[in-house]
Amino acid sequence: MTKPAASAPSLSVAASLSKPQSATLEELEEEEQEDKFDINISITNPEKIGDGMNAYMAYKVSTQTTLPMFRSKAFTVRRRFSDFLGLYEKLSEKHGPNGYIVPPPPEKSILGMTKVKVGKEDPSSAEFVERRRAALERYLQRVVCHPSLLQDPDVREFLERDELPRAVNTQALSGAGFLKMINKATDAVSKMTIKMNESDVWFEEKLQEVESADQQFRKIHGLVDSLVGHRKELSLNTAGFAKSVAMLGSSEDNTALSRALSQLAEVEDKMEQLHQEQASNDSFCFAELLADYIRLLGAVRGSFDQRMKAWQRWQDAQSMLQKKRETEAKLLWANKPDKLQLAKDEITEWEAKVTQYERDFDRVSATVRKEVLRFEVLIYFFFKTLVAFTLLIKYWEAFLPEAKAIA
Amino acid sequence: MMGYLSVSLQPRAVNVDLQTDATLQVDISDALSERDKVKFTVHTKSTLPNFKQSEFSVVRQHEEFIWLHDSFVENEDYAGYIIPPAPPRPDFDASREKLQKLGEGEGSMTKEEFTKMKQELEAEYLAIFKKTVAMHEVFLCRVAAHPVLRKDLNFHVFLEYNQDLSVRGKNKKEKLEDFFKNVVKSADGVLVAGVKDVDDFFEHEKTFLLEYHNRVKDASAKSDRMIRSHKSTHTTALLRILLHHYAYYCTTTAPLRILLFFLKVSELFEKTRKIEARVAADEDLKLADLLKYYLRESQAAKDLLYRRGRALVDYENANKALDKARAKNRDVLQAETSQQLCCHKFEKISESAKQELIDFKTRRVAAFRKNLVELAELELKHAKGNLQLLQSCLSVLKGDT
Numbered sequence: 001m002t003k004p005a006a007s008a009p010s011l012s013v014a015a016s017l018s019k020p021q022s023a024t025l026e027e028l029e030e031e032e033q034e035d036k037f038d039i040n041i042s043i044t045n046p047e048k049i050g051d052g053m054n055a056y057m058a059y060k061v062s063t064q065t066t067l068p069m070f071r072s073k074a075f076t077v078r079r080r081f082s083d084f085l086g087l088y089e090k091l092s093e094k095h096g097p098n099g100y101i102v103p104p105p106p107e108k109s110i111l112g113m114t115k116v117k118v119g120k121e122d123p124s125s126a127e128f129v130e131r132r133r134a135a136l137e138r139y140l141q142r143v144v145c146h147p148s149l150l151q152d153p154d155v156r157e158f159l160e161r162d163e164l165p166r167a168v169n170t171q172a173l174s175g176a177g178f179l180k181m182i183n184k185a186t187d188a189v190s191k192m193t194i195k196m197n198e199s200d201v202w203f204e205e206k207l208q209e210v211e212s213a214d215q216q217f218r219k220i221h222g223l224v225d226s227l228v229g230h231r232k233e234l235s236l237n238t239a240g241f242a243k244s245v246a247m248l249g250s251s252e253d254n255t256a257l258s259r260a261l262s263q264l265a266e267v268e269d270k271m272e273q274l275h276q277e278q279a280s281n282d283s284f285c286f287a288e289l290l291a292d293y294i295r296l297l298g299a300v301r302g303s304f305d306q307r308m309k310a311w312q313r314w315q316d317a318q319s320m321l322q323k324k325r326e327t328e329a330k331l332l333w334a335n336k337p338d339k340l341q342l343a344k345d346e347i348t349e350w351e352a353k354v355t356q357y358e359r360d361f362d363r364v365s366a367t368v369r370k371e372v373l374r375f376e377v378l379i380y381f382f383f384k385t386l387v388a389f390t391l392l393i394k395y396w397e398a399f400l401p402e403a404k405a406i407a
Numbered sequence: 408m409m410g411y412l413s414v415s416l417q418p419r420a421v422n423v424d425l426q427t428d429a430t431l432q433v434d435i436s437d438a439l440s441e442r443d444k445v446k447f448t449v450h451t452k453s454t455l456p457n458f459k460q461s462e463f464s465v466v467r468q469h470e471e472f473i474w475l476h477d478s479f480v481e482n483e484d485y486a487g488y489i490i491p492p493a494p495p496r497p498d499f500d501a502s503r504e505k506l507q508k509l510g511e512g513e514g515s516m517t518k519e520e521f522t523k524m525k526q527e528l529e530a531e532y533l534a535i536f537k538k539t540v541a542m543h544e545v546f547l548c549r550v551a552a553h554p555v556l557r558k559d560l561n562f563h564v565f566l567e568y569n570q571d572l573s574v575r576g577k578n579k580k581e582k583l584e585d586f587f588k589n590v591v592k593s594a595d596g597v598l599v600a601g602v603k604d605v606d607d608f609f610e611h612e613k614t615f616l617l618e619y620h621n622r623v624k625d626a627s628a629k630s631d632r633m634i635r636s637h638k639s640t641h642t643t644a645l646l647r648i649l650l651h652h653y654a655y656y657c658t659t660t661a662p663l664r665i666l667l668f669f670l671k672v673s674e675l676f677e678k679t680r681k682i683e684a685r686v687a688a689d690e691d692l693k694l695a696d697l698l699k700y701y702l703r704e705s706q707a708a709k710d711l712l713y714r715r716g717r718a719l720v721d722y723e724n725a726n727k728a729l730d731k732a733r734a735k736n737r738d739v740l741q742a743e744t745s746q747q748l749c750c751h752k753f754e755k756i757s758e759s760a761k762q763e764l765i766d767f768k769t770r771r772v773a774a775f776r777k778n779l780v781e782l783a784e785l786e787l788k789h790a791k792g793n794l795q796l797l798q799s800c801l802s803v804l805k806g807d808t
Contacts, residue, residue, distance in 0.1 A: 234636035241629040248622045253615065254772045260779060 039065040039144050041159075043137040046129050048116065049080075055117045056080045059133060061140070063159050071160055081108075083164050084136055090154045091143070097310070099367035100149070101303050101375060103142040104295045106135035131288065138292060200365070206372055207304050213379075214297045221290045228287070235276040242269040293382060300375055303368050310364040314357035321350040430454050433551045433566065435544045436464065440536055444468055445497045447543055451566045458567055465569045469496055472543055474572065475550075478561045486714045486752070487759035488556065489767060491549035492703035494542040502532045538696065545700070596713050604719070606757070612764055613712055620705040627698040634695055689789070693782035701771060708767050715760050718753040725749040 045060040062076045088105045096102055109132075115125040144150050144159075158164065242265040249261030328343040430453060437448035450464045476493035479485050506528050513521055550556045565572070604610040725746040732742035 230636065234633070237629065237633040237636045241626070241633045244622070244626040244629040248619075248626045251615070251618045251622050254768070257772050257775055260776070264779065 039063065039067055039150070041137060041140045041144060043133055043140065046133050053114075053117055056082075057116065057129060057132075059136060061159065069156065075160060077159065077162060079158070079164065081113075081132070081136070082166070083158070084139065086164075087143075087154060087158050091149060091152060094152065094154075095149065096302065097306050097364075099303050099306050099310075099364040099371065100146075101296070101299050101371045102149070103139055103146070104299050105139050106132060107295075135288065135292070202369070203304070203307070203365070207301070210297060210300050210304070210372075214294065214301075217290060217294050217297065221287065221294065224287045224290060228284075231276065235272055238268055238272040242266070242272070289382070293379075296375070296378075300372065303371060307361070307364050307368045310357070310361045314354065314361045317350060317353045317357045321347065321354050324350050431551050431557055433544075433547045435540055435547070438536070438540045440497075440499070445536075445539065447540065449547065449566060457563055463567060463569075465566065467565070467572075469494070469543070471565065471572050472546060475561055475565050476546070479550075479556065479559070480710075482559075485556065486718070487711070487756035487763070488553065489704070489707045489711050489763045491546055491553070491556075492700075492707045494539070494546045497536075497539040499532065499535060502528065502535055506532070542700075592713075595717070604716075608761060609712070609715070609757070613716075616705060616709050616712060620702070620709055623698055623702045623705055627695070627702050630695045630698055689782065689785045693778045693785070697774065697778045701774070704767065704771070708764060711760055711763060715753070715756045718749070718756050722746075722749040722753040 040063070042062045042064075043059050044062065046057050047059075049056055049058050058078045058080050060076055061079050062074070063070070064074045066073065084105050085108075088102065092102045109128070113128075116129060143155060149155060244265075245268070246262050246265035249258045249265060252258040252261060324343065324347045328340065328347060331340045331343050432452040434450055435447050436450040439446040439448075445468065447467050448464050449467050450462075451458070452462045454461065473493055476490065479490045506525075509521070509524055509528060550559075550562055556562065604613065725742070725748075729739075729742040729746045732739045
């Protein structure tokens with residue numbers, strides 16, 4: 001891939017220059033259609049294994065595919081939640097540093113899981129299991145839809161192999177987990193000290209967009225939550241009103257009016273119940289998708305971080321090379337031939353490193369760029385889905401008065 | 408901010424089915440909202456000889472309406488009629504507060520958002536304004552339509568005298584007096600209500616009105632709560648943020664067609680939001696206002712029954728006093744006159760009360776029917792419009808694949 005272009009043109013210019021940029025996006029979309037990932041994942045039959053605090057949920061992971069690299073066209077394995085986390089850890093270690101956006105798995109929930117373990121057979125724990133099942137399915141589907149990740153043998157093993165070795169890195173209090181925490185902390189610190197000399201405006205602008213998108217999505221998520229709350233309140237109040245109107249109708253001594261009032265009450269009540277059910281289901285899926293995308297945006301920022309790390313490595317190598325050259329110059333002047341050879345060797349070594357790291361940086365940049373463009377297509381379709389969901393909710397709202405009027 | 412607001416008003420749908428009579432027509436042709444008061448222009452057209460001209464207008468404020476209402480209530484001659492309920496005080500406090508808050512927060516939002524919110528709040532203010540004008544007008548029309556009340560002298564003064572009636576609002580002392588009067592009245596009301604009526608019609612009306620009034624009160628409160636809830640389920644606010652974000656996002660990188668798509672969708676959503684607002688306003692007017700009005704009217708009817716009950720008790724007491732006087736053979740003439748007065752009063756009230764209550768029923772049924780039918784028609788219209796818009800949204804979504 002070539003080096004990224006200089007700067008993003010403004011909208012008016014974009015209209016005339018739209019061909020090179022939109023070509024990239026369209027190319028990508030076509031690629032997606034062509035590759036036509038004929039691989040379909042479904043996760044079903046959550047089953048509780050064991051008892052007490054050592055219990056866990058096992059899920060059936062079924063794959064249907066026409067891709068030749070798999071052992072057959074359809075196969076099933078059983079996996080538990082920590083297996084999914086383990087897969088993520090492996091993929092993130094291997095591909096993250098190269099700039100790939102590795103889809104993040106659903107979050108751990110100690111509270112939710114404890115309820116299930118302890119064996120509370122209440123609707124909230126059933127709801128929790130269902131939410132997790134759906135989230136895991138979406139996660140895995142995203143992984144296999146990524147052309148590079150699909151090629152990873154760990155993914156194949158996850159889908160095909162009957163028994164997986166227990167993933168250890170995911171235990172919160174294990175040694176590996178602790179190490180991870182340390183790494184995360186140092187990353188945070190290094191972020192503050194790196195001041196990247198950003199020669200490529202495209203990346204800077206994209207990062208800003210991603211950050212603003214994150215903000216907006218969180219705001220929307222908050223709004224959806226409050227919407228669900230308000231809907232419940234409205235439903236309660238309408239039920240109260242319907243009852244009240246029914247009472248009024250029964251005390252009204254004009255029979256025609258009495259009947260009309262009780263009909264009004266009935267219709268209000270029924271339609272509101274229906275509306276409430278539907279809208280709450282839709283809002284629920286909506287909120288889940290939003291949460292997914294907030295996590296995905298985190299992964300996108302992660303890939304930008306990786307690019308920055310690659311840049312830092314390259315810069316560090318360059319300054320190291322500079323130091324080695326200075327050392328050589330000093331040795332030449334001091335006339336110490338035996339040490340000179342060592343210095344020359346080191347210079348060669350670091351020159352190679354600098355070239356290597358520069359190439360790495362270019363490669364990572366290109367990957368990040370491609371990934372971001374791919375992600376934008378995803379976001380576009382996601383927005384369509386969001387809009388469609390909201391339309392669905394509004395459809396029910398619009399339907400309600402019509403039904404009321406007809407009755 | 409809201410210095411003044413003048414509205415030109417066309418004939419409004421009223422909650423009462425009244426026959427317009429050429430001999431006396433009253434309406435509120437104009438209204439002005441100032442800092443803390445509203446000035447109504449009361450316009451009268453009449454062929455009655457009592458008035459100097461056949462058509463004239465005066466400016467009145469809310470306190471003057473209350474003065475007129477109270478003068479009816481205090482007039483013994485009108486004890487046998489349902490006094491049309493007084494219009495509620497114009498209350499713009501909540502709306503004004505919101506507008507003020509908006510002004511304070513102007514710096515923290517974009518110009519576009521600010522103008523949109525300002526428009527919404529101004530529309531709300533206007534709606535409240537129109538409602539209060541309608542309430543005041545209905546009161547006047549009811550009086551004008553009543554065969555006896557329309558002849559009241561105070562009413563004519565109210566309509567014609569083009570100077571300030573110098574009716575000031577009640578001061579603290581008077582308000583306290585009113586409060587005690589009401590306490591006494593309600594205690595008395597309980598006493599009076601306990602007396603069984605000989606007349607079946609009135610006995611039935613008493614039980615009916617009591618129950619009806621309570622249920623209307625409940626329904627009115629619940630409908631207010633429901634309408635408030637309706638206003639807060641803002642799916643469209645959600646969408647606005649969504650699209651606002653995406654529009655910004657699109658202007659910098661995405662292909663033009665994505666931007667245009669979202670602009671189209673956001674336009675459509677703006678339209679549905681306007682429809683939604685109108686639906687909520689209509690519901691408000693037709694259902695909630697209807698219930699509120701009949702809450703007040705049923706209270707006025709209860710007051711009539713109370714007055715009759717009071718007169719009955721007085722009559723029975725006068726009878727007892729007469730018997731006692733006759734037995735003691737002292738002050739018989741006095742007792743007789745007093746008894747006759749009570750009897751006369753009671754019969755007069757009973758006669759007109761019966762007709763009033765029958766009229767009340769007819770009016771009520773007609774008003775409910777009219778409003779419910781209109782509400783249904785409006786809801787249908789809006790829902791169809793809304794659905795059309797949503798369908799075009801969906802086709803935009805589908806077409807852009």
